[in-house]
Amino acid sequence: MRAHEAGALHADGYRGPTWLEPPGDVNALVPSLWASSIGRGEDGTLTVGGVSVVDLAREFGTPAYVLDEDDFRSRAREFKQTYAEVFDDLCGGADVFYAGKAFLCTEVARWIRDDGLFLDVCTGGELAVAMRAGVPGSSIGMHGNNKSVTEIRTALEYGISRIIVDSFEEIERVSAVADQLGVVAPVLVRVTVGVEAHTHEFIATAHEDQKFGFSLAGGQAVEAVRQILARPRTLQLLGLHSHIGSQIFDTSGFEVSARRVLGLHTDVAREFGVELPELDLGGGFGIAYTTEHDPQAPKALAAGMAEIVERECRADGVAIPRISIEPGRAIAGPSTFTLYEVGTVKPVELDGGASRLYVSVDGGMSDNVRTALYAADYSCTVANRRSDAAPILGRVVGKHCESGDIVVMDEFLPNDVGPGDLIAVPGTGAYCRSLSSQYNHTPRPPVIAVRDGVARVIVRRETIDDLLALDV
Template structure:
């Protein structure tokens, strides 16, 4: 096979462009006898015919099983150290009533970061005591609602929030458990991390000021200090970044013990998943064991007990469970000049785009794609899956291979879209946000209804009564 010079170095032309790359798709994903993709025992064409496209498909079994696997891996790793591990599912990745219920039934708690996410979790029946509330600018109304509802912990992001949460707890006549979000100076992404003295970001307070913040918390009887919290990044492979961050946090944790209890340490989330064939995320059992060993080693060095720990994975639980189905509308071979001559990239435009997956436009995030409606014997062609929006940056899949005979009417599936796709969706160009369909054991059900044109224009006050 001839290498297309337009392909990035990490992308290898597949021997079979129909094959589903292991680790990217839900474990139930397979090709049926007819060559069509099935997920959770449900045929892709049947899903498109019933619910239209684009459509977010969530493998319910994958989501539930992954939540249990992540929780058990962390609990198993820390139990020999005499510490409990609490897993908060990061609702910002994807939060619906059904997803929240799946997470609670899997033994996880729920992390929210806005009044809307809090309201959804409560409406879904999540016990308030099982909720952690994040956010760098929580309003007084949001804080009061969280305190009055009995939210388990509130993560304090600034000195002003200490007073605001304390005042709300005083007004409600309760003692509110809180954590303090600090900046450790560690930034991690994929397999790289950078350690600095200071961080220039909107979240948290400098680690050097943590003791001042905790003194202020302990001076207010309406607050209960639970521990420090830190988030070092997203899509992290390996434990090196966690090692440096934990060492820094536990040093301050030790100093705080001299004036009172510090029962917990929250190390955040950010565990990575595979989006392409080049990604090699650390298995959760290995990652959990490595982090537990880091915490044990640091606590021995500092001569302190191992605290209970908390984690906030979102993508690592729900990401792989999601597949987005699109229908191809047009195809267009584009000839490009290269240093070695010319090369062709095939553009396939689909009926969605940056309104249902903003990550490629925002971060140049890479995704993968496969034909979902049939199997093809055509040779692989380098493709770019484009959206239908009026933006040149409206790309769903930047680089992958599909059979070269992909044509209008074909369905394509983009895996690993369970996290941060629906959550970031918009109505750009007046496209309605797609529905979310849960599949399991051959059955499909709507868990979030899609938006219609009527839904969109109904909000326009200029059309009242028309």
């Protein structure tokens, strides 16, 4: 393949990835890619929660993130209930922390609170959202590899349940703030276990050459435990934390990770005489963005993780610590699709006799940068009508001044797609609004929650006034 600024998939005769098959029916929806209430009306119009996307576009405009509230909340409750049940006999249950970095706003934080989950935040801004939503401090954990003194102080004053410490400087920093406040800070040690998730390099976060955690191989993790235990007046060591990456579809990576971090758990018990009460195995559970992906259900994930933890603890002769996990994408991702309007359509002849249809929409990398950042794959469908036209290989691109401004790299669309059509891209609930920007001074889209036939704004659309508000 020769290089091309719009992507490496510009080889001679390119006709899409091997897993992408021409559809028998270009209007058909693949259920695994969409929220539970998504369907099509008699005229082929996409509906969510009983509401037509044509009506949504008319009322709220495009682009817009459209969130199926029941789908989001049912996924959250399923994780909570499943892990509690599977781990009940082993360690009295398991705690589920929704990873707010996937997508967080005040209303979502309220859902998490009301449905009985914990909330994981990683900045002072995310903590502020949680506080505004009334999430109790006892239900909040805080990540981050470079937490400021102000963030630590706010977290401790609010009484959060745990701070995941990430460096020796941070041990000192948390201890100093706790001393000033006259409190004992509950902490977990983030351990880098040397396991690389089989995913994109930038989101594989447990191998050694990266910014997170204390190295297990280099002895840093043991030293971190030692330093925390030496400060009982200001620090309480709850346990260990490990996170091996994102878009993980089975428990094989967790098996190696759990074995190594539980080995440290055993070493701590033997060397320091302390059996740590908790173990956080992180998140990273994958979702289906295209037909290539086949994620496991929460029950299968929980059962696999429980078997691993029980086996390793029994072999080491230690009590099973209380387990916690941090799903984010697996809850938020499938619940949302992004709705765009087509502006221009341009057929392009490729080398080797192939062709592609470039479909430009009114959003792009400002509302979904993952395709450009991670070479992430997405699917899409024409959402405002049914088409009897033959499928054609298309690429959905944005309106930004970048050749790499691609939303959907490859998808078969009806060859009569044209200006004014609506395009829906599923699986955009995680890391799309969170990573969004105002590139090219483009206002960010709203988030529209739909439930039982009612649509409402939970994050409003930015305006030109918003764009100009910070200019001095």
